[in-house]
Amino acid sequence: MQARIQIQIATPDDLSGIVRLFDGYRQFYGMDSDPAEARAFLTERMQCRESVILVATAKDGGSVGFVQLYPAFSSVRMGRILILNDLYVALDWRGRGIGEQLMEAAREHAVQSGCIALELATEKTNERAQRLYEKLGYSRDDTFAHYALDL
Numbered sequence: 001m002q003a004r005i006q007i008q009i010a011t012p013d014d015l016s017g018i019v020r021l022f023d024g025y026r027q028f029y030g031m032d033s034d035p036a037e038a039r040a041f042l043t044e045r046m047q048c049r050e051s052v053i054l055v056a057t058a059k060d061g062g063s064v065g066f067v068q069l070y071p072a073f074s075s076v077r078m079g080r081i082l083i084l085n086d087l088y089v090a091l092d093w094r095g096r097g098i099g100e101q102l103m104e105a106a107r108e109h110a111v112q113s114g115c116i117a118l119e120l121a122t123e124k125t126n127e128r129a130q131r132l133y134e135k136l137g138y139s140r141d142d143t144f145a146h147y148a149l150d151l
Contacts, residue, residue: 002097005064007105010046010053017063018042018055025088029123052082054105056089056098065089067102069109072119079116082106087120087129099129103136121146 010018019039027033045051045068056065068086073079084106089098110118120138122129134140 002101003058003064003093005056005058005098005101007054007056007101009109010055010066012043012046014053014055014057014063015039015042015046017057018053018066021063021066021088021090022086024090025086028088051085052109054102054109056102058093063090064093065098065102067106069106069118074117077116080114081117081119082110082113082115084118084120099132100136103132107136 019035019042022042023033023035023038026038042053046053050070052069054067054069055063058064066086066088067084070083070085072081072083074081084103087099087102089102107118120133122133130140
């Protein structure tokens with residue numbers, strides 16, 4: 001059963017609810033809770049227009065999930081892409097289709113922005129997320145190896 005929520009591009013007015021969710025997202029990936037730093041990070045992304053955050057809100061106005069998108073480009077395909085970097089739904093709101101609704105809103109935003117692709121990565125052990133992505137038509141990249149250099 002899908003929850004009745006509203007999804008919109010976040011504004012600074014939405015920041016308090018998103019900070020709580022973003023802090024939970026970071027903890028999911030093993031980071032320590034740090035709401036003050038989370039607020040500073042998200043505020044800077046918004047002020048510098050370095051990302052788009054789509055926030056899901058419940059009828060009471062509380063934030064229940066978000067997705068954060070970063071702009072990028074594909075040189076090979078010569079087009080604009082969005083990196084779906086963060087997706088998180090509050091624990092007590094999971095299983096209600098909110099993640100799927102956020103993913104669809106991200107897809108719609110990418111199309112409206114003239115993007116040629118929406119890309120994402122997740123931990124190999126995050127099977128629940130992988131099932132959602134595959135259900136929505138995302139394909140696993142078996143061609144390229146993904147590398148990172150921590151600085």
